[in-house]
Amino acid sequence: MKPIRVGLLGIGTVGGGTFVVLKRNQEEIIRRAGRGIVITMVADREVEKARKIVGEGVIVTSDAYEIVTSPDIDIVIELIGGYTVAKDLILKAIEHGKHVVTANKALLASHGTEIFAAAQKKGVMVAFEAAVAGGIPIIKALREGLTANRIEWIAGIINGTSNFILSEMRDKGLAFDTVLDQAQKLGYAEADPTFDIEGIDAAHKLTIMAAIAFGIPMQFDKVYTEGIAKLTREDIRYAEELGYRIKLLGITKRTPKGIELRVHPTLIPARRLIANVEGVMNAIVVKGDAVGATLYYGAGAGAEPTASSVVADLVDVTRMHTADPKHRVPHLAFQPDLLSNTPILKMDEVETSYYLRLRTQDRPGVLADITRILADLNISIDAMVQKEPGEGEDQVNIIMLTHLTIEKNINAAIVKIEELPVMTGKVTRIRLEELNSK
Numbered sequence: 001m002k003p004i005r006v007g008l009l010g011i012g013t014v015g016g017g018t019f020v021v022l023k024r025n026q027e028e029i030i031r032r033a034g035r036g037i038v039i040t041m042v043a044d045r046e047v048e049k050a051r052k053i054v055g056e057g058v059i060v061t062s063d064a065y066e067i068v069t070s071p072d073i074d075i076v077i078e079l080i081g082g083y084t085v086a087k088d089l090i091l092k093a094i095e096h097g098k099h100v101v102t103a104n105k106a107l108l109a110s111h112g113t114e115i116f117a118a119a120q121k122k123g124v125m126v127a128f129e130a131a132v133a134g135g136i137p138i139i140k141a142l143r144e145g146l147t148a149n150r151i152e153w154i155a156g157i158i159n160g161t162s163n164f165i166l167s168e169m170r171d172k173g174l175a176f177d178t179v180l181d182q183a184q185k186l187g188y189a190e191a192d193p194t195f196d197i198e199g200i201d202a203a204h205k206l207t208i209m210a211a212i213a214f215g216i217p218m219q220f221d222k223v224y225t226e227g228i229a230k231l232t233r234e235d236i237r238y239a240e241e242l243g244y245r246i247k248l249l250g251i252t253k254r255t256p257k258g259i260e261l262r263v264h265p266t267l268i269p270a271r272r273l274i275a276n277v278e279g280v281m282n283a284i285v286v287k288g289d290a291v292g293a294t295l296y297y298g299a300g301a302g303a304e305p306t307a308s309s310v311v312a313d314l315v316d317v318t319r320m321h322t323a324d325p326k327h328r329v330p331h332l333a334f335q336p337d338l339l340s341n342t343p344i345l346k347m348d349e350v351e352t353s354y355y356l357r358l359r360t361q362d363r364p365g366v367l368a369d370i371t372r373i374l375a376d377l378n379i380s381i382d383a384m385v386q387k388e389p390g391e392g393e394d395q396v397n398i399i400m401l402t403h404l405t406i407e408k409n410i411n412a413a414i415v416k417i418e419e420l421p422v423m424t425g426k427v428t429r430i431r432l433e434e435l436n437s438k
Contacts, residue, residue, distance in 0.1 A: 003036030004318045007067035007098075009089060010080035011044045014103060014130070016053055017303030018077065018310045029311065033318040037311075039077075041067045068093035075317055077310060078102040087111055090126070094118045099321070101313040103130035103306060109207040109220040116331040123325040127313035132205040133158055133282045135305030136298040137312065142212045142286065143333040149288030151213040153253040155266075155435055158205045160280035160300045161189045161196035162228050162248040166265075167278040170236050170245065176229060188280055198227035199248060199263040206250035210261055213286070214254060214342065215334030219261065222344040226264035235357060235428060238399050239267050242383065244355075245275040246430065258343040260350050267355050267432040273297075274435065285435060293437035348408040353382065356400040356410075357428040358417065362389050366422050367398070373416045374402070377409040395424050401432060 008015055019039055022029065030036050043064040044050040050060045061067065068076055068089050076093040078100060080086050086107050090100050100119070102108070108115065108131055119126045129139045133156070142151070157163050161183060168179040180197065183189035195201040203223040211218050228248050239246050244267040253260040268275040273295055277283040282300030287293045299305035320328050330336055360366050367386070374381065380403045387397040402410070414427045 001035040003038045004033075004074045004314075004321065005072055006037060006039045006075045006077060006314065007041040007043070007070065007073040008039050008077045008079070009043050009064045009067060010078070011042050011050045011053055012079065013303045014306045014310065015042075015044075015077075015079045017307035018079070019054060021304055021307040021311050022314070025311070029315060033315045035318060037314050037318055041070065041073060043067050064089050065092065068098065069096050073098060074321070075099045075101060075314060077314070078104060079310075081106070083107055083110060087115070090115055091118055094122050094124055094126075097122060097124060099125045099127070099317045101127045101130075101310055101317065103128070103310060105131040105201070105204040105208060109204040109218055112208070112211070112218040116336070119331065120325075120336055125317050125320065125328060126331060127317055128208070129313050130306050130309035132208050133284060133296070134298070134300040134302060135308040136282055136284065136296050136300065137309065138209065138284050138286075138296050139212065140312070141294070141296060142209060143329055146286060146288050146291065146294070147333065149290045151254065152287045152289060153251070154206075154209055154213055154284060154286050155249050155251045155274070155433065156206070156209070156284035157247050157274060157277050157282055158250050158284065158300065159196055159199070159202045159248060160282060161193065162199070162202070163277065163282070164188050164280045165197070166228060166231070166236070166246060166248065169231070169233055170240065171278075173233055173237070175233060176231060197229050199225040202248060202250045202263045206252055206261065206263055209250070209284075210252040210259065212333045213252065214259055215332060215338065215340050216259065216342055217339055219344055222261055224262040224264070224347040224350075228265055231265055231430075232428075234397075235355070235430065238357065238385075238397075239355065239430075240270070242355075242385070242399070242401065243270050244268060244432070245270050247275065247277075249433070251433065255345065255351075257349060258345040260345050262347060262350065265430050267430055268435060272435055287437065293435075348406075348411070350407045351404050352407070353404055353432040353434070354402045354410055355428075355430040355432050356402065356414075358398045358400070358423065359395055359425040360398060360420075361422045361424060362394050362396045363422055366420075369420055369422070370398070370417055373413055377405075377413050379403075379405045379409055379413055
C-alpha cells in the first residue's frame with residue numbers, strides 16, 4: 001500500500017521534532033498504522049535551514065499555500081501558530097479535501113467551531129492532540145478512553161512556564177520578577193511572557209478540554225482568566241504553612257447552574273498528587289462518574305514530547321483515512337448535531353473556598369469586625385491564623401481559609417472589609433480547591 005503523503009507547515013522546534021520522530025520510528029509506525037507515513041513537502045520561511053533538516057527527497061517551499069492545495073498531499077500538519085494565516089491555511093486545506101493535524105490551541109479555542117464545521121461538511125478530520133499538554137494524550141483520554149463517563153470536573157496544570165515560576169518561588173523563596181527573568185534566560189518563558197503568566201495559554205487549552213468533556217462549543221471568550229504576576233513569596237509561604245501549595249490551575253466543572261470555566265492561582269492540599277507537580281511539567285486530573293479521579297502527567301512542551309502527539313494524530317488519521325466519516329470519532333467527542341447549549345457560569349456565581357490575607361492594625365475588636373462582615377454574607381471560616389507583629393510594628397497579618405461560598409459574596413465582603421479604618425492594605429484573595437475524588 002502506498003504511504004500517506006504529508007505536508008508540514010513550519011519546521012521550527014516542534015516541526016523539526018516531528019520530522020525526526022517520524023523518521024526514527026518509521027518501522028514501528030508502519031506496523032501500527034498499516035502503511036507508511038512520509039513527509040514529502042515542507043513549507044518554511046527559512047528555506048535553506050529547512051533543507052538542511054529534511055535532506056534530499058523532500059520538497060521545500062516558502063509558500064505554504066503550495067502545500068495545502070497540492071493534489072499530492074493527503075494530510076497537512078499545521079505548526080506555524082497564530083490566528084490569521086494558520087486559519088486561512090487550515091480552511092484551504094480542508095477545502096481541498098485534506099485532513100489536518102494541528103498543535104494550534106489558540107486558533108482552535110477561538111475558531112475551532114468554524115473549523116470543525118468546515119471539516120465535517122467536507123468529510124475530513126482535524127486532529128489536535130498536541131494542542132493541549134504537549135506529549136500527554138489528554139485529548140485521546142477525554143474523547144475516547146473516558147467516553148463511558150459523565151465527566152464531572154477537570155483541573156489541570158497546563159502551562160509549564162507558570163508552574164516553573166511558582167515552583168522556584170516556593171523552593172527558593174524568590175520574588176516573581178526574579179524567577180521570570182530566570183525562566184526567560186533558560187528558554188522556558190518567551191521574551192513577551194504575557195500568554196503564559198496571565199493564564200491566556202492555559203485558558204486556550206481549558207476551552208478545548210471543556211468542549212470535549214461536556215460536548216459544548218468552543219467558548220474561549222467566556223473563560224475567567226487570572227494570572228500569577230501578583231502572587232507574593234509571602235502568600236506562597238503562608239499557604240505552605242497551612243498545608244497547601246499554590247498552582248495556576250485551569251478548572252472546568254459541571255454544576256446544576258451551568259459549566260464553570262476558569263483559570264487562576266489556586267491553593268491545593270499538599271497531599272494531592274497534582275500539588276507535587278513541579279518545574280515545567282504538566283498534569284491534569286479528570287473526574288468521571290464511573291472511573292473516579294484519573295491523573296495524566298508528563299511533559300507539556302518541547303520538541304519530541306509534542307511531536308509524540310503530532311505523530312500519534314498522523315497514525316490515527318491514517319488508520320481512519322478510508323473510513324466512512326460517520327464512523328469516525330467526532331471532533332468534540334459528541335455528535336456535532338448533539339452539542340449542548342449549557343450556559344457558562346459567570347465568575348460571580350462560582351462556588352469555591354478562599355484564602356484571604358488581611359493586613360490590619362493590631363487593635364482589640366478587629367477580628368470581631370471582620371468575622372461579623374463575613375457572617376452577614378453567609379461566609380463561614382474554616383481556619384484562621386494571626387501572625388505576630390514584627391518588633392516595633394503595630395500591624396499584623398491575618399490569614400483566613402473559608403468554607404465553600406459564592407464568589408459574589410466574597411467580593412462584597414472584601415469591599416466592606418477594606419472600608420474598615422483598621423485595614424492598612426488591600427485584601428489578598430486566592431481561591432482554594434480541595435479536588436476531592438469523591
